[in-house]
Amino acid sequence: MSIKPAQGRTWKCYFCGSEIVEGQRFTFTSRGPIHWGCFRVEVANAFNNRIPEDIEVLLELVDYLNEGIVKIKEGEYRVNGDLQQSLINRRKMLEAEAAKLMKELSTLAQSKYNVAI
Template identity: 30%
Template sequence: MKYKTWKCGICGETIIEGQRFIFLREIGFAHLECVLERLTEKNSVNRDLLSLIDANELITYSIIRLKESETLAADKDIKEKIISVRKSLEKYSVELSDLLFKYMNSG
């Protein structure tokens, strides 16, 4: 199985699909550790930000697993339902990412 890769919008290093990462519209893909480091440098880590990061990481992991399930599904209806669920999660991930980015850059 070939893994997708992206460039981290914070550190510039490679992100390999399956690593801990999130997508921030204004930054792009970013290692979760890079986001946490940036927040720590700004002394702005709080429970709200941690909850957004945690929720987004869970959704991102689910999206990756659903993509794997899409390739396994033989039945067209099942595959379409999995795709539909994945796309819904992608929308929620964008909403959480936008909120996270807003709070990362406030204050």
């Protein structure tokens, strides 16, 4: 199933320089927006390809939430009215949780491993 672009919202990935559009998995770091795949490469590089298990667990959780965000966004285009608003509210909850996990991930990497991600 293809995803309709939403209101033309796009960002530029600070890692690879290419466009990020809604419907793709991505995240925001202190440096800006980044494709999820680019972020995973950035983290792997920061840890010399030896990502500690606690960091990996948080990465997997954020990835799971990001996948849910994309799935809900797809559903928003398929329905109208109250159900659409309900999906929007649920997506916003997942976005907030993903942001909290990203902050926790960054804090853990910095405090425990002295790695900025």
